[in-house]
Amino acid sequence: MVFEQFEGVFAPIPTPFSPKDRTINFDFIKRHLELLNEKGVQGVVVLGTNGEFPSLSIEERKNVISWVMKFKRDLKVIAQTGSSSFVETVGLCDYARELGVDGFLIATPYYFKTITEIALIEYYMEILNRIQHPIFLYSMPQTTYVTITNQVLEDLLSFNHLLGLKDSGGDWEMLKSYIKTFRRLHIFVGSDMLLKSAVEAGAGGSITAAANVVPELVLGIFHAIKQHQQAEKLQQRLSDYRRLMIKYPIHAATKYILYLRGFEESAVRAPLQNLTEFQKRELERDLEALGFKFEDNDLIIED
Numbered sequence: 569m570v571f572e573q574f575e576g577v578f579a580p581i582p583t584p585f586s587p588k589d590r591t592i593n594f595d596f597i598k599r600h601l602e603l604l605n606e607k608g609v610q611g612v613v614v615l616g617t618n619g620e621f622p623s624l625s626i627e628e629r630k631n632v633i634s635w636v637m638k639f640k641r642d643l644k645v646i647a648q649t650g651s652s653s654f655v656e657t658v659g660l661c662d663y664a665r666e667l668g669v670d671g672f673l674i675a676t677p678y679y680f681k682t683i684t685e686i687a688l689i690e691y692y693m694e695i696l697n698r699i700q701h702p703i704f705l706y707s708m709p710q711t712t713y714v715t716i717t718n719q720v721l722e723d724l725l726s727f728n729h730l731l732g733l734k735d736s737g738g739d740w741e742m743l744k745s746y747i748k749t750f751r752r753l754h755i756f757v758g759s760d761m762l763l764k765s766a767v768e769a770g771a772g773g774s775i776t777a778a779a780n781v782v783p784e785l786v787l788g789i790f791h792a793i794k795q796h797q798q799a800e801k802l803q804q805r806l807s808d809y810r811r812l813m814i815k816y817p818i819h820a821a822t823k824y825i826l827y828l829r830g831f832e833e834s835a836v837r838a839p840l841q842n843l844t845e846f847q848k849r850e851l852e853r854d855l856e857a858l859g860f861k862f863e864d865n866d867l868i869i870e871d
Contacts, residue, residue: 574671574702574731574754575772576610577786578646579779580618582822583632584834587842592628596832598639600780603829603865607783611644612636613673613775617708617736620819621648622678623837626656630663637667646775650675650706654694661699671702673734673775678712688714689723696727703729704756708736721750734758734775740765747771760786760810764803767793777818778806781825782860784867785809805858805869812854817841824848825855829862 581604584596604612614636615621615629624632633647647669649660654677661672677683677691696703705724707716716733724730733750735743736758743762747755747770757766760776767774767790779786785806792799813821820843823834835842843851855861859870 574611574644574646574756576774577779577783577790578611578613578644578756578773578775579604579609579783580613580616580648580775580777581636581780582819582826582834583615583619583621583624584823584826584832585837587833587835590835590837592624592632593832593834594631594635596834597632597635599831600826601636601639601641601643604779604783605641605643606865608787609643609779609783610773611646611670612640613646613648613734616648616673616706616775617711618777618780618819618822619648620837620840623840626660629660633660633664633669634667637669644670646671646673646704648673648675648706650677652677652679654691657695658698661695661701665699665701671704671731672699673704673706675706675708676712676714676716678714681713683714685717685719688716689720692720692724693727696724696730700729702731703727704731704754705733706736707733708758710737718745718749721746721753725750725752732756732772736775738762743771744769761807763789763806764793764799777813777822778809780822781829782806782809782867785869808858809860812851812858815854816843816847816851821851824851825862828852828855829867830865 584593647664651657732754734756738759754772756775757771760778789802827833861868
């Protein structure tokens with residue numbers, strides 16, 4: 569049931585800010601949801617790493633969740649509600665649950681980086697006891713420096729509403745261990761580079777940055793594997809794209825590529841940096857060299 573409900577491609581949508589005053593551009597979010605609906609992704613993750621959630625106030629986070637729920641149409645919605653504050657995390661879960669979100673993605677607390685494995689287990693136990701709603705844990709050790717180990721998951725398996733995990737660590741052996749060890753859990757792959765390998769190994773879905781800007785490519789890989797078709801060429805395309813993206817500040821590059829797809833230009837919030845004019849031109853040339861073209865909101869990949 570978990571795999572059926574949450575199977576597929578989820579886009580961790582960015583939070584677009586006005587270049588003028590860094591306020592949230594809600595109309596942009598509405599248009600992005602329309603594009604993702606049109607392309608056929610299964611759902612979205614709101615206020616994840618791509619959504620710059622640490623740079624938003626709690627009130628802003630609530631407003632974004634409310635807006636997404638208003639215009640989601642057929643998309644399933646998972647809200648990333650994790651914070652360094654237990655009170656904020658639980659409060660945001662309560663708010664989002666009342667709006668009808670399908671599930672929560674809860675990042676490890678990310679300020680105290682020397683917490684023990686036992687402390688992390690107790691933290692999640694408190695949340696799982698308080699919030700009776702589908703919950704996925706969020707492993708992002710390159711930013712939080714807190715690792716969700718197999719032991720953490722093992723000690724939380726008694727909670728039936730713990731449905732799974734999103735792993736964005738980029739370590740294939742760790743991701744494979746999650747998939748093989750915890751068959752009851754729905755594992756989302758968070759790395760574009762590992763998409764094909766993870767889905768073939770049994771991952772139930774993906775939550776990757778590329779789904780925001782090239783959803784056609786991510787969906788193509790997922791569907792090809794499910795239909796027992798070859799996906800090597802598509803994965804190579806996606807990997808080339810991802811290697812290109814990490815040449816730049818990825819949050820700003822994501823927003824600029826959406827601009828190239830016909831959206832309004834949008835900014836990131838400090839402490840992240842926007843692309844310089846030189847970087848924008850270089851990114852355009854790099855995309856062209858890889859054969860990526862955008863016409864009338866359609867992705868064209870030329871060999």
